[in-house]
Amino acid sequence: MMRAFASPLSRPSRRGVHRTPLERVEYALIVSTLLLMVVLTLQPMLHLLAVSLLAPGRVAGMNGLSVLPDGFSLDVWRLLLAHPNVQRGLLNSLLITGAGTVINVVATALMAWALAQRALPGRRVIFLAVLLTIVFEPGIIPDYFVMKRLGLLDSYWSVILYKAVNAWYLIILIRFFEEIPKELLEAAELDGANPFQTFFRVVLPLAKPALATITLFYLVF
Incomplete structure (x- = not known):
């Protein structure tokens, strides 16, 4: 009943945000600058992709600013992927990135959870x-x-083990773990969960956003 008699002023407006002419100009300049940066960033990569899809004899005639291939051929990719050094390099990259990321995230999460415990001896050191x-x-x-x-x-x-734990990502997880309500941990302990069960069944599910963030960082960097 209270909602039916609510004042129209208390309801959120569905209209767009009103901008002054100066704010509109500033907004247009910001959007234009960002779009220009996107184009300048993507153009070289799209050009290289277009060159790779050309037949080897037609590469010299392609314009340097073009992002669309003049024809289509996979000869360059077949030649590249058939080289044993390239195959070994791709395998090494997949293995090191995959195994390294898993080890990095697990080691960082375990160390962060330990350092998030204020009762840990020597925590400050x-x-x-x-x-x-x-x-x-x-x-x-x-x-x-x-x-x-x-x-x-x-x-x-x-x-893989080179800098298995990044200090910056470790701090991110420590701060996240410190924000977990103590009541949840105490409830898990009262239900008979040991420290490992509490960590894997309570803490890690709550830390999915932070874990996803550092996983992305480890994959890229």
């Missing part, structure tokens, strides 16, 4: 050590000697 890796980047030479001492040179593990 460990967290300070993590922050120091951001401020003082050791570089590739110390990492090389670490991998050499571990006997991981010339193996997939030297690439």
Whole structure:
């Protein structure tokens, strides 16, 4: 009944946001600039794709600004994918990216959950050590000697385990885990869940947005 007598002023307006002429000009300039940046970014990539779809003898006659191939041929792709080095490179990329991302996300999530526990002994010291890796980047030479001492040179593990836990992504997960209501964790404990069950059945489902974010970061970077 209260909704029926609600004032029209309290209802959200369905009309568009009114803009002044100056705001419209600013909006048009922003949109135009963004569209121009998109075109300038995509044009070289689309041009390369168009060149790859041409027959080898017709590449020289293609305009440098064209994004549509003058004809269609998969000869270049067949030649490229038939090369053993390219096949090995694609396999290495898939293996390292897939296995590396899984290991990175699992290791980051476990470490973040441990550091999110305020009762953890030495928590501040460990967290300070993590922050120091951001401020003082050791570089590739110390990492090389670490991998050499571990006997991981010339193996997939030297690439997969290299910076398996990123400090920035670790901080993202720590802050997310700290925001989980303690009542949920206490309820799981009262139901008889051990720490591992609480982590995998309560914490991780709640952390899907944060996990998806760092998974995307690990895949790209």
